[in-house]
Amino acid sequence: MARGGTATARYEDDSENAWNCGSWFEYLLIVILSTILLVGVLVLTLFWIMFYRGGFAWSENPTLQFNLHPTLMIAGFITFTGFSILLYRLCRCLKHIYVKLAHMFFHACAIPCVVLGFLSVFDSHNLSDPPKINFYSLHSWLGFVTMGLFVLQFVVGFFSFLVLLCCENHTYACRATMVPIHASFGLVNFMLAIATCITGLIEKEKALNAEKSISSNNAEMEHYIINSLGITLVAIGIIVSFAVRRSNAPATAKVYVTERL
């Protein structure tokens, strides 16, 4: 594979690394399963919020405004980001620049979700009576780290892999160095987002238990919905890290560290 402007060779072009039937089956399984999980987690959250938490509102009702927080954060940090990571690894036939742009587009879609989700929890804390302290719980600390890393990854990714393309040949070495770092921290960021969501779910459930004096049938059902949400998030973490790490090249094949720039 030549360096620089002609670095467009891919796995598929290399007959030595050609996929067999099993690889395609695994590939399709991952695509279908991850789509179901990534959409499913959002649908399950919406179901939980609409049927058990009374739906949405903005600052006129701080309790309902809080409900925007889990929904938007799961939409932004899990569904959009998850699709963005997966499509980058799984779209192997498209022209590479389109995959890059789609990767950026999905991440860009996550930004308004995260910003609104962040504002809604701030508002609902400050407007509730008495106001709740911000950045006290472990969930909020983890969320802060996750958001910081997300912004850093977005800015660094945007400049390294899109802006630096303006002089493609001269920036090759720099971009090649950035690829594994961006990929590693991207996956770390996604895992961090999942851990933050799970801590948030538990904190919410414990807060609900403290409010309810008697355990009703409805509360029991809600407990299982929240647990299922947690398990779905873990399943997403497993399938995404598996899809990203697993290369379908045969064991004896040589792969390029940089994979695709």
Place this chain on the structure above:
Amino acid sequence: MARGGTATARYEDDSENAWNCGSWFEYLLIVILSTILLVGVLVLTLFWIMFYRGGFAWSENPTLQFNLHPTLMIAGFITFTGFSILLYRLCRCLKHIYVKLAHMFFHACAIPCVVLGFLSVFDSHNLSDPPKINFYSLHSWLGFVTMGLFVLQFVVGFFSFLVLLCCENHTYACRATMVPIHASFGLVNFMLAIATCITGLIEKEKALNAEKSISSNNAEMEHYIINSLGITLVAIGIIVSFAVRRSNAPATAKVYVTERL
């Protein structure tokens, strides 16, 4: 690199992939930082249990028996497993079979910790008055998945990479296929263990808050210790996944998918 019995070539033997000063600095930084974090998280847990939770006991005191659970689980699933993963990737100069055996030894050390930690929480649930339900919370569900995957990984790893060595040449292809799967699921298992620990910490803290009617200065301090434990666990997750995924080969070098069998 030849297949089969002579497959002992390593990065270091290859002058093209020789490490420069920066790579060695990064390597040392990861070794030192991860040692501090992996030992530190256990020391912090012991400090928390001894000074804030009243130390340890067996079934004569279910409340104190519970304290064995976080300590042993963090020792087994985080400290021992973390060192085991890291040493496999970082011991690059030792003969490979010794690294394998050390990898297995550290995992084997985790087993009694996990078993005792599991029994202690069961006992403390059943012996408390009134008895608490087992396998109800999200933490317990996640823990169950983590333990199941741990056992699976240990058994599969033991047979694939040690027992199958008996006829080294004939099992090469099989072992080569298993390496990326074992490595992926090993990392997933470690991340799962971290997520489980964090959910456990939050559940414990919420349960403590429910017990205490007034918030004392001591409770405030304990809150920050628990949050610091959570953040340390996240830092371990980041550094271990970084150490495992990051290969120090230059960007243009070719690496072998199978790395080291």
